[in-house]
Amino acid sequence: MKKKEQIEKKTHLALEGSVNDEKSKYFFFDTRPDTEEKLAVVFGGYEQCAPDFEIQRRTYPYYVLELPIRGECFFEIGSQNYNLKKGTIGAFAPGTPHHYRCNQDYPMEHIFIAFTGTYASELFETAGFGKGKVVKVTNFSRIDFLTEVILEKGLEEMELSPRLCSLYLEAIILEQALSFSPSEKKQTLALEKYRKCKKYIDSSFSEILSPVDVAVACSVNIRYMSRLFRRYSNTTPQQYIMRLKLNKAASILLKSNLTVREVGYEVGFEDPYHFSRNFKKFYGISPLHFRNTHIGDL
Incomplete structure (x- = not known):
C-alpha cells in the first residue's frame, strides 16, 4: 500500500477523475517538464471513465492529446465547448484552462498522451490545435493504430520505449496536420x-x-x-x-x-x-x- 501511495504521489497529474481501476492502465517516463528535448512523452495511458468522471483545471504543465475509443465526454477548452468522442482528437497546450465531464449515459474510454519539448508548440500549430481544441480525425485507422502502438510501447517499459513513443506521437500529429484546410492554413x-x-x-x-x-x-x-x-x-x-x-x-x-x-x-x-x-x-x-x-x- 505504501508503494502505491508513493506512485500516486509522484504521478498525481495523471491519476485524476473517477475511472475503472481494474481496466485503466498507465505508463510514466522519467522526463522533466523543463526538458530541452525536441519532443518527449512524459506519461500516458488508457482509461475507462466512470459516469461521474470530471476534471477541471485552470492550468497544466504539459501538452496533452486525447484520443477517444468509445463513449463521449463534454470538453471545454478555454472558452470553447466540444463533444469529445470517437473520430475526434482533443488537444490542449500548457496553461490552457480545460474542463472534462463525461456523458453519464455513455462514459468515455480514451487513450491520452502528455508530452513536452521544444518542438511541441510548432507541432500543435502545424496540426491546427493552437492552444487547444477538438478536431475531427481525417485518417482514423492510421491514427488509431499509432495511438495503440504508443500505449503498447509505453506499457512495455523497455529502454527505447520513451524514444519510440515520441516518434509515434510526432507521426500522429503530422498525420493530422495533413488534413489542415486552406482556410485554416491562412491562420x-x-x-x-x-x-x-x-x-x-x-x-x-x-x-x-x-x-x-x-x-x-x-x-x-x-x-x-x-x-x-x-x-x-x-x-x-x-x-x-x-x-x-x-x-x-x-x-x-x-x-x-x-x-x-x-x-x-x-x-x-x-x-x-x-x-x-x-x-x-x-x-x-x-x-x-x-x-x-x-x-x-x-
Whole structure:
C-alpha cells in the first residue's frame, strides 16, 4: 500500500477523475517538464471513465492529446465547448484552462498522451490545435493504430520505449496536420514567417552577425521575429544562431587542423576572444581544450 501511495504521489497529474481501476492502465517516463528535448512523452495511458468522471483545471504543465475509443465526454477548452468522442482528437497546450465531464449515459474510454519539448508548440500549430481544441480525425485507422502502438510501447517499459513513443506521437500529429484546410492554413501566417526566418538562419548562420541581419533579409520586424522564436522554439533568434555557430565550430575543431582563431572566422566570429568566450560558455571548456579532450575519440 505504501508503494502505491508513493506512485500516486509522484504521478498525481495523471491519476485524476473517477475511472475503472481494474481496466485503466498507465505508463510514466522519467522526463522533466523543463526538458530541452525536441519532443518527449512524459506519461500516458488508457482509461475507462466512470459516469461521474470530471476534471477541471485552470492550468497544466504539459501538452496533452486525447484520443477517444468509445463513449463521449463534454470538453471545454478555454472558452470553447466540444463533444469529445470517437473520430475526434482533443488537444490542449500548457496553461490552457480545460474542463472534462463525461456523458453519464455513455462514459468515455480514451487513450491520452502528455508530452513536452521544444518542438511541441510548432507541432500543435502545424496540426491546427493552437492552444487547444477538438478536431475531427481525417485518417482514423492510421491514427488509431499509432495511438495503440504508443500505449503498447509505453506499457512495455523497455529502454527505447520513451524514444519510440515520441516518434509515434510526432507521426500522429503530422498525420493530422495533413488534413489542415486552406482556410485554416491562412491562420498560420505567423508560423510561416517563423519558418522563413528559421530557414534563412539554417542556411546562412555562419555569415549572420546579428539577428537584425535575419530580420532585414526576411522583411520582418526584429521584435516580432523574437516573439515568433519564443513562441515556436522556446528560444531567441540570437540563442538559436549562436547554437548553430558553436555546433559547427565544434565539428570543425574535431575534423580540421585550423587554429582556434581560424575556426572562429569560419563560423562568423571576427573577434577570436569573443568566439572562445561564447564557446566556453556553451560547452563548459575552451575550444582548444575541447579539441584536445575529444580528438582521441575519433
